[in-house]
Amino acid sequence: MAEEKETKSIDQVTVEMIEKAAQDGVRVVFSRAETTKPCPIGAEGSCCSICAMGPCRVPLPKGKEETPEEKKKRTGVCGATAETIAARNFLRKIAAGAAAHGDHGRRVVEAFLLAARGEAPEFQIKDEQKLLQLALDLGIDIGDRSNNEIAVDIGETLIKEFGKQEGELLFLKRAPLKRQEIWRQQGVAPRGIDREVVEAMHRTHMGVDQDYQNLLKQGARAALADGWGGSMIATELQDILFGTPAPVYSQINLGVLKPDEVNLIIHGHEPQLAEMLAVVAQDAELVAYAKSKGAKGINLAGMCCTANEILMRHGVPIAGNFLQQELAIVTGAVEAMVVDVQCIMQGLVDVASCFHTKIITTDHRAKMEGATHMEFDDRHATESARAIIRAAIDNFPNRSQNVRIPDNRTGLIAGFSHETINYLLGGVFRASYRPLNDNIINGRIRGVAGVVGCNNVRVTHDNAHVIMVKELIKNDVLVLQTGCAAMACAKAGLLVPEAAAQYAGEGLASVCEAVGIPPVLHLGACIDNSRILIAATAMVKDGGLGDDLSDLPAAGAAPEWMSEKAISIGQYFVSSGVFTVFGVNWPTLGSKKVTDFLFKDMEDLYGGMWAFEPDPIKAAKLMIEQIDKKRKALGIDKARERVLYDMEMRRELEAA
Ligand code: BF8
Numbered sequence: 001m002a003e004e005k006e007t008k009s010i011d012q013v014t015v016e017m018i019e020k021a022a023q024d025g026v027r028v029v030f031s032r033a034e035t036t037k038p039c040p041i042g043a044e045g046s047c048c049s050i051c052a053m054g055p056c057r058v059p060l061p062k063g064k065e066e067t068p069e070e071k072k073k074r075t076g077v078c079g080a081t082a083e084t085i086a087a088r089n090f091l092r093k094i095a096a097g098a099a100a101h102g103d104h105g106r107r108v109v110e111a112f113l114l115a116a117r118g119e120a121p122e123f124q125i126k127d128e129q130k131l132l133q134l135a136l137d138l139g140i141d142i143g144d145r146s147n148n149e150i151a152v153d154i155g156e157t158l159i160k161e162f163g164k165q166e167g168e169l170l171f172l173k174r175a176p177l178k179r180q181e182i183w184r185q186q187g188v189a190p191r192g193i194d195r196e197v198v199e200a201m202h203r204t205h206m207g208v209d210q211d212y213q214n215l216l217k218q219g220a221r222a223a224l225a226d227g228w229g230g231s232m233i234a235t236e237l238q239d240i241l242f243g244t245p246a247p248v249y250s251q252i253n254l255g256v257l258k259p260d261e262v263n264l265i266i267h268g269h270e271p272q273l274a275e276m277l278a279v280v281a282q283d284a285e286l287v288a289y290a291k292s293k294g295a296k297g298i299n300l301a302g303m304c305c306t307a308n309e310i311l312m313r314h315g316v317p318i319a320g321n322f323l324q325q326e327l328a329i330v331t332g333a334v335e336a337m338v339v340d341v342q343c344i345m346q347g348l349v350d351v352a353s354c355f356h357t358k359i360i361t362t363d364h365r366a367k368m369e370g371a372t373h374m375e376f377d378d379r380h381a382t383e384s385a386r387a388i389i390r391a392a393i394d395n396f397p398n399r400s401q402n403v404r405i406p407d408n409r410t411g412l413i414a415g416f417s418h419e420t421i422n423y424l425l426g427g428v429f430r431a432s433y434r435p436l437n438d439n440i441i442n443g444r445i446r447g448v449a450g451v452v453g454c455n456n457v458r459v460t461h462d463n464a465h466v467i468m469v470k471e472l473i474k475n476d477v478l479v480l481q482t483g484c485a486a487m488a489c490a491k492a493g494l495l496v497p498e499a500a501a502q503y504a505g506e507g508l509a510s511v512c513e514a515v516g517i518p519p520v521l522h523l524g525a526c527i528d529n530s531r532i533l534i535a536a537t538a539m540v541k542d543g544g545l546g547d548d549l550s551d552l553p554a555a556g557a558a559p560e561w562m563s564e565k566a567i568s569i570g571q572y573f574v575s576s577g578v579f580t581v582f583g584v585n586w587p588t589l590g591s592k593k594v595t596d597f598l599f600k601d602m603e604d605l606y607g608g609m610w611a612f613e614p615d616p617i618k619a620a621k622l623m624i625e626q627i628d629k630k631r632k633a634l635g636i637d638k639a640r641e642r643v644l645y646d647m648e649m650r651r652e653l654e655a656a
Helices: 012-024 029-035 068-073 082-116 128-137 147-163 170-174 177-186 193-203 212-242 271-280 284-292 304-314 322-330 347-352 378-398 418-426 434-441 463-474 483-491 498-503 506-515 526-542 564-575 592-606 616-634 637-641 647-655
Strands: 248-252 262-267 298-303 318-320 336-339 358-361 410-414 447-451 477-481 520-522 554-558 579-582 610-612
Touching (some): 012 029, 012 322, 029 322, 082 147, 082 212, 082 271, 082 378, 082 526, 082 564, 082 592, 128 212, 147 170, 147 193, 147 212, 170 177, 170 212, 177 212, 177 592, 212 271, 212 304, 212 526, 212 564, 212 592, 248 304, 248 318, 248 483, 262 271, 262 304, 262 378, 271 298, 271 304, 284 378, 298 304, 298 322, 298 378, 304 318, 304 410, 304 483, 304 526, 318 322, 318 483, 322 336, 322 347, 336 347, 336 378, 347 358, 358 378, 410 520, 418 526, 434 506, 434 526, 447 463, 447 526, 447 616, 463 477, 463 483, 463 498, 463 616, 477 483, 477 506, 477 616, 483 520, 498 506, 526 564, 554 564, 554 616, 564 579, 564 592, 564 610, 579 616, 592 610
Parallel strands (some): 262 336, 298 318, 336 358, 447 554, 477 520, 579 610
Antiparallel strands (some): 248 410
C-alpha cells in the first residue's frame, strides 16, 4: 500500500490551487481523498463482488504467517480461492482497459472511414506517406488508386479486427518473428479485439474459469489485443488523418490560461473534436464574436491525453494533467471544459457549480448529470466545434471577480513519433535507429525506459514520475514518455534539450547534445504507447541488440498509475517481453501465488514480468538492474566500463 504522503503535490501551481479551492470552500479530489480512504481489501484484490452471494472478502492475514488450514478457509462462499479472486479481478481490469482503448480505436476507424468516403468532409488524409506504408503493410493494393480509395480499404480491413473471430490480429506481424512465435507457443496471440475482451468477461463470470494461471493467460491475450490491436489501430489512423507528430515547442501548466481571453479546455482522449476545435478556435468570425463579449480572443488549452493529441500535432498548450482537471476550474477563468471519454472526474460538475464554468459532454457514451450535452458529429465536425466555442464565448460575461491564474508555465518539446525519432537519428535520407542502437552498444546510452501512466491522489502528485525519470537519465537511460507521466516531467523542465546537460549522465547527455533532443522524449497520449512497441521493434530490426523485444536493454514503469487502462498497458508490455514496474499499490497482493506468477513466472513465459515498488528510486534501480542484465546477455556490458569520455570519443560522436 502507498505510504501516507506528506505533501499533496510537488507542483507549486497545484499546491496554490488546492489552497484556493480550500479558501473558496470547494471540494476537489485532494480534499475528497482525505475523507474517503481506499478499501484495503479491494486494493489487494481480495474482494469478490461478481455474484449476489457476496461480496466475499478474503484478505491476506496481516502480521503473521498463514497456516495451511487458515489458507483453506480463506475462500468466497462458492469456494473461490484467494488466487481465483485476485486473478479474476486483475483480468477484469485488463478487460476494462483493453475495452477503453479498443473502443477509442473503433471510433477512430469510423471517423477515418467517413472521411475516406467523403461523408466527413472536414477530415482529410494528412499523412499520405503513412497511408501508403500502412496499405503496403496490410497488403492493400495501391496502384493508381486515389488516397481515399486506399483509405476505404484500410478502414474496412481494420474495422474487422474488432469483431474477428479467428486467426490473429494483423498488426502482430509487425513484431519481431521470435516474439510472434512466443505468442503462438503460449497460445496468447489475440484473435479479435472485442472477442478477447468478451471472453475475459465471460471467464471471470461466476463459476467459469477458476484456474488463476489460465485467467492470467487470457489477461495476456486481451492486453495484447489492446497494445497490438486497439491502441495501435488508433495511433496509426489518427496519424494518417490528423498528421504524424513532429517536434513542436509548447508550454504546460495552469499559467497557460489567459486572464483576458475566453478559456476553453478540451479534456478526454479521442482527438476528432479536439482537432476541429484547434482548427476553428482562431476563426476570424469566432474571434470577433469573442471580442463582442468583451474578451480579447479565444484561448484553447488541453487536459489529460486529449491535450497530448493536440499538443503533438498543433502545439496547443497543456493546462495540466489528471489531478489538475478540477483545479483548472478553481482558477475561475475557464468558460467551458469540453470532455469526451475517459479520465473525466465526475467531481468536475460539482466544482464547476461553484464557478461559472460550463461542463460540456460531447459523446453519447459519456454523459454526466448536471453537465450540458452537445453531441459531436464527425459528419458535421466544424459545425459541432463552432457551436461549442460559441457556448464558451457566451459564458465569458458570467466570469466573476474570483479569478486567480497562477503565473507559472514551463516550456517543453513534444512530438516524438516513431517516424520522427527515425529521421532525427538517421536523417531524412537514411532514416534508421542505427545511431541509437550503436550508442546503446557502445554504452553511451545504457538502455531505454518507458515511463508512462497516470497521477494518483494516494501519492504525492507528480513526485514519483519526476524522481524516477531523473534517476534514470542520470544513469544514462533514455526515457520515452506518454500520458500524464510526460506532463509531470514537462512541468519539471525535463522535456527540453537543456535538461540533458543539467540532469543526464555524461553518455546520454553527449548523445542528446549531438542529436539535439531532450533526454526525455514525449511520444503522445496513452493510446500512443503503441509507438513505444513500434520503436522497440525498429530497434530489434536494426540489429545488434538481439532478435526479440525481450533482448533489448529496456524497461517500463507507471509509478503513479490509477486507471484500468494502465494495467492493460502494463500487461501488454510484459507480454511483449518487457520488465514493467508499477508504484502506488499492487492489486493482487491478496494472493501470493498470483503475485509470484506475475512477478516471476511470467518471465519464463513471455520474457517480461511485472514488479511492484512504490519508492521511485528503488523502482528506477530495478529497471536499471534489468537493463544491465540484458546488456550482459547481449555481451555489451563491458562497453560501459570504458565509457569515460576522452576528447577523441567526443569528436567521433559529434561527427556521427
Ligand atoms: O489515458 S495517463 S490519467 S489521461 S489513464 Fe488518464 Fe492515466 Fe492520464 Fe490519458 Ni492514460
